[in-house]
Amino acid sequence: MKNNLKVERAIKNITQQQLAELVSVSRQTINAIELGKYVPSTLLALKIARYFQKKVDDIFQLEEGD
Amino acid sequence: MTKNYLFPSRFQKLGWILLVPFGLLFLYFCFTTSGSRIEWKVPVFAIINNDFGTSQECLVVVKNDIMDEITYIGLIISFLFIAFSKEKDEDEYTSQIRANSLVWALLINFSLIILCELFVFGLAFLEILYLNLFSILILFIVKFKIAIYKLKKTNEDEE
Numbered sequence A: 001m002k003n004n005l006k007v008e009r010a011i012k013n014i015t016q017q018q019l020a021e022l023v024s025v026s027r028q029t030i031n032a033i034e035l036g037k038y039v040p041s042t043l044l045a046l047k048i049a050r051y052f053q054k055k056v057d058d059i060f061q062l063e064e065g066d
Numbered sequence B: 001m002t003k004n005y006l007f008p009s010r011f012q013k014l015g016w017i018l019l020v021p022f023g024l025l026f027l028y029f030c031f032t033t034s035g036s037r038i039e040w041k042v043p044v045f046a047i048i049n050n051d052f053g054t055s056q057e058c059l060v061v062v063k064n065d066i067m068d069e070i071t072y073i074g075l076i077i078s079f080l081f082i083a084f085s086k087e088k089d090e091d092e093y094t095s096q097i098r099a100n101s102l103v104w105a106l107l108i109n110f111s112l113i114i115l116c117e118l119f120v121f122g123l124a125f126l127e128i129l130y131l132n133l134f135s136i137l138i139l140f141i142v143k144f145k146i147a148i149y150k151l152k153k154t155n156e157d158e159e
Helices: A005-012 A016-022 A027-034 A042-052 B010-030 B068-083 B093-118 B124-154
Strands: B042-050 B059-066
Touching: A005 A042, A016 A027, A016 A042, A016 B124, A027 B093, A027 B124, B010 B068, B010 B124, B059 B068, B093 B124
Parallel strands: none
Antiparallel strands: B042 B059
């Protein structure tokens, strides 16, 4: 799964730490998602999407092979 | 939120504190032989009692040195507290790392047992099974703490 979390974050101009606090996870988790090392749960994906006021699949997309 | 079975995070510190006396007691047991060490014999209720050289008895009260019971139970509780307390910033990623570490620990542990099964015989094998009481927990704690340490070290926060 790929995501454009980093881009969305840049548009809103917030840090990983700030986003992490808004969706109540650790900064390392946000970092791991951005690096593609961790696939978030549906719950966390929905929370992130709600913060950016976007649909989940505007931020997270399936890749070939998923 | 899904339920987990973890202790509150303050139990982790408690686990480390308890580990000191019980760890020392365990080492004392390792380096002394029965007969030469301190004993604390009290009457205990036994579901099964089967001492060397006696026949098996069920549901009886017997006199038993309880130092080893105290040591093992204390040690297991310390390790459980260390292994299964929440991290200070527990979230779903931590839970995934925890689950993966647990699978890794079980696989390594049982691989080691298979190796010992093949190459260790007699009483030495029994002693290995004794250590096995703790080895899963120790392997898990080492693997999990290293993974968490590595995770916390990733500091490339591109603003």
